[in-house]
Amino acid sequence: MDKTSKQLLGAAAGIAAATAAVAGIEALSRLRWKRSGIASAWAGYSRLTGSRKDILGQDLGRFDDYVERHRQENEQEYHIPGWLRLRSLVFEETVDGMKTFHLGTTGKNERAVLYLHGGGYIGQIGPWQWLFADRVCQDSGAEVFVPIYPLAPAHDYDEAYSLLTDLYEGMVDRYGADNVTLVGDSAGGGLAAGLAESFGHYDLPQPGQLVLVSPELDLTMRNPEMHDYFDVDPTLAPWGLAQVGQLWSDGDDLSSFRLSPINGSVEGLRNVTTFVGTREIFYPDCVKWDQMLELAGVSHELVVGEGLNHEWPLCPIPEARSAQRRIAELVKAKVGR
16 A cells, blocks of 8 residues: 555544544533534633623632622723624614614614623623624524613613613614514523513503513512522523622612513513523522413513523523524514514
């Protein structure tokens, strides 16, 4: 056998071994955690690189540094990272000091999305959230509004509520409530739920669809079942989230519905879809939330990602694509009273 043939055989053997290893990892992940191998790899990466280590509460100095770092970042004018490539046309406007980005504006859009990003009420919108908003825009053809709403520790929920309610009212005036979808992930999901519960107080109609992705529904973090999920959740820690919640509340009662919408009335809501994973600490509250919607007679759906982690529909994993398509379908759906 000549040298070239040996090299080709060696390369083929290497490829075969790598393929077998990938297949083995995939099979193990499906068998043990009921998720793709890529999802398992992403969970490991998230545990190593996420903010969980800063908000566990094991090091108060580290947590204080975490808060101060975000204080400085959030007070700077926000710009979409130059390296991030979005397919949708983007323009921005600033009203009453709040910058809002508009994705996919054509002047002929029939529907709109108000997207509230997560980040524990202290973290600014990140790349995966931008790519999610871009995907929803591309798949639905809707104009997607992405407000850079005020964040803790320098600002509080009352400021955000005022600005976002005005923004929503303008969207309803332009598009009609039936053609507006309110979407939020994580803390943004809790904010979206609280906003929806508050609309009745301002005589504002409910959006056509309310879509919540791993929403933070209870800032008190008092659900005892939450601790059963702590070890398997690679990104979230109840202690730190509750401490940031105190900053976000500015001394107000954390159990009030605008901070913890799981304590509010859901009777006025409509067409609520909640996505959650079985390996995140918010899973028990999301199940409870869905049961509340059922008892109130609200049209609802709970989409559970078996073996998946926090915000799985936004993550770069195979399972996210079907969730993103589902969200786009909800945005495009015709709804009535």
